[in-house]
Amino acid sequence: MTRPVVIIGGGLAGAEAAWQLARRGVGVELYEMRPQRATEAHATADLAELVCSNSLRSASLTNAAGLLKEEMRRLDSLIIRTAEACRVPAGSALAVDRDRFAAAVTAEVESLPGVKIIRAELEAVPADGVTIVASGPLTSPALSRSLESMLGARQLYYYDAISPIVTAESIDRSIAFSASRYDRGGDDYINLPFTREEYEAFIDALLAAEKVPAHDFEDLRYFEGCLPIEEMARRGRETLAFGPMRPTGLTDPRSGKRPFAVVQLRQENRERTLYNMVGFQTKMTYPEQKRVFALVPGLAHAEFVRFGSLHRNTFIDAPRQLRPTLQWRARQHIFFAGQITGVEGYIESAASGLLAGINAARLVRRERAVAPPATTALGSLLAYITDPERKDFQPMNVNFGILPPLSPAPPKKIKKELMVERALADIEIWLAAIGEQRGPSPALKVQSH
Ligand SMILES: Cc1cc2nc3c(=O)[nH]c(=O)nc-3n(C[C@H](O)[C@H](O)[C@H](O)COP(=O)(O)OP(=O)(O)OC[C@H]3O[C@@H](n4cnc5c(N)ncnc54)[C@H](O)[C@@H]3O)c2cc1C
Numbered sequence: 148m149t150r151p152v153v154i155i156g157g158g159l160a161g162a163e164a165a166w167q168l169a170r171r172g173v174g175v176e177l178y179e180m181r182p183q184r185a186t187e188a189h190a191t192a193d194l195a196e197l198v199c200s201n202s203l204r205s206a207s208l209t210n211a212a213g214l215l216k217e218e219m220r221r222l223d224s225l226i227i228r229t230a231e232a233c234r235v236p237a238g239s240a241l242a243v244d245r246d247r248f249a250a251a252v253t254a255e256v257e258s259l260p261g262v263k264i265i266r267a268e269l270e271a272v273p274a275d276g277v278t279i280v281a282s283g284p285l286t287s288p289a290l291s292r293s294l295e296s297m298l299g300a301r302q303l304y305y306y307d308a309i310s311p312i313v314t315a316e317s318i319d320r321s322i323a324f325s326a327s328r329y330d331r332g333g334d335d336y337i338n339l340p341f342t343r344e345e346y347e348a349f350i351d352a353l354l355a356a357e358k359v360p361a362h363d364f365e366d367l368r369y370f371e372g373c374l375p376i377e378e379m380a381r382r383g384r385e386t387l388a389f390g391p392m393r394p395t396g397l398t399d400p401r402s403g404k405r406p407f408a409v410v411q412l413r414q415e416n417r418e419r420t421l422y423n424m425v426g427f428q429t430k431m432t433y434p435e436q437k438r439v440f441a442l443v444p445g446l447a448h449a450e451f452v453r454f455g456s457l458h459r460n461t462f463i464d465a466p467r468q469l470r471p472t473l474q475w476r477a478r479q480h481i482f483f484a485g486q487i488t489g490v491e492g493y494i495e496s497a498a499s500g501l502l503a504g505i506n507a508a509r510l511v512r513r514e515r516a517v518a519p520p521a522t523t524a525l526g527s528l529l530a531y532i533t534d535p536e537r538k539d540f541q542p543m544n545v546n547f548g549i550l551p552p553l554s555p556a557p558p559k560k561i562k563k564e565l566m567v568e569r570a571l572a573d574i575e576i577w578l579a580a581i582g583e584q585r586g587p588s589p590a591l592k593v594q595s596h
Pocket residue numbers: 155156157158159160161178179180181185186188189195196197198199200201267268269270281282283284285286287290362459484485486487491492493494496497
């Protein structure tokens with residue numbers, strides 16, 4: 148008899164991990180604190196409750212979120228199967244009837260042999276035994292405190308401050324120029340220069356843009372050192388030009404002069420396929436970000452792989468704390484899964500729970516923990532969040548920009564199709580190599596309509 152694996156949190160990641168463990172015959176004790184203890188966003192006692200949108204994003208294979216779903220489908224994901232059974236029409240997106248979805252996941256997990264759901268808060272990671280920490284962005288204060296002392300100072304964050312990211316190939320290089328301030332550091336940054344007129348038009352659009360209202364529990368006083376750009380503009384029209392958009396130490400090679408203001412783009416990955424807008428955290432809605440940022444010289448046709456945001460979000464410094472297998476670097480029998488690892492989004496959270504479940508089962512069976520190749524959507528996301536070279540870590544969603552580029556570079560219009568082909572071929576090879584079976588799986592009790 149082996150000891151059951153302890154899972155802390157019955158959200159998207161925890162429920163998926165429990166399913167993967169049970170399928171492999173491993174016992175589970177799943178601790179979920181609701182309804183005894185509420186979070187600021189959940190409204191029910193169900194597992195896998197969707198706290199905001201009812202969309203699990205694109206179902207199309209030429210979208211990275213769609214590719215991740217297909218990989219999860221091949222790994223027999225409970226979340227994907229249930230979502231498909233509870234689907235509501237939403238164009239090319241996979242949207243669900245949220246109540247039916249959460250109730251169905253709860254019923255499935257409750258009926259799994261060897262899974263015991265304990266409705267209680269766990270205030271610390273157990274001293275021994277295999278554990279998966281999947282307590283989410285709203286991890287209870289007591290557990291957060293004990294994680295802080297377990298991980299070490301400044302290794303757990305309570306808010307994210309995310310700057311938008313664009314693909315390198317969508318930046319207009321006839322306008323942008325590469326340079327570091329005062330030529331220190333070579334040409335590390337891509338600079339997007341503004342004239343005064345362009346700057347004024349940008350500030351007008353920024354001030355008028357629609358913003359996402361903060362949740363009641365999001366106390367923005369925490370962000371004095373990291374203000375959203377629209378708040379800076381509200382405090383004074385020139386604040387940005389003296390802050391993140393200051394042009395000091397930069398000369399536009401086209402004019403030979405210092406621009407009135409600049410947006411700096413910093414390299415986001417080693418392959419230089421992605422760049423983030425330095426200091427551009429914002430609470431503008433996504434469509435407004437697309438519209439307003441198109442006014443930045445050089446970004447008129449930019450492709451955004453991540454939009455900016457500021458959220459209440461508990462997450463760890465994964466590049467320093469986690470292996471790509473989702474094991475804690477310091478103790479391999481402790482796994483992290485879900486939003487707390489620094490992945491961003493429902494599907495990403497569930498996908499990390501899926502791998503943590505597979506690996507916890509492997510550890511119990513004394514097999515080596517594994518991670519999918521970086522050419523897959525899941526593998527690339529894990530490689531991204533656990534890259535020890537990454538500084539100033541902020542959460543990341545799945546997107547094609549984090550997948551390794553194809554070589555030789557194909558024409559742009561078939562690039563995504565070829566990346567999908569490579570990812571699906573590689574996940575099959577990986578599955579065969581690690582000896583994980585695709586099925587057969589127990590039939591879902593929820594009937595699709
Ligand atoms: C307000 C808000 C809105 C969001 N909206 C979206 C969105 O629209 N789309 C999107 O893709 N992503 C969204 N996210 C991000 C993220 O995808 C979701 O939070 C997702 O639910 C994360 O999955 P998870 O399993 O990591 O955490 P959760 O689904 O939150 O699950 C964690 C579980 O752990 C439990 N728990 C916490 N502490 C303890 C403890 N000490 N002991 C026992 N149980 C505990 C909680 O009650 C919870 O049930 C949102 C996040 C927040 C905070």
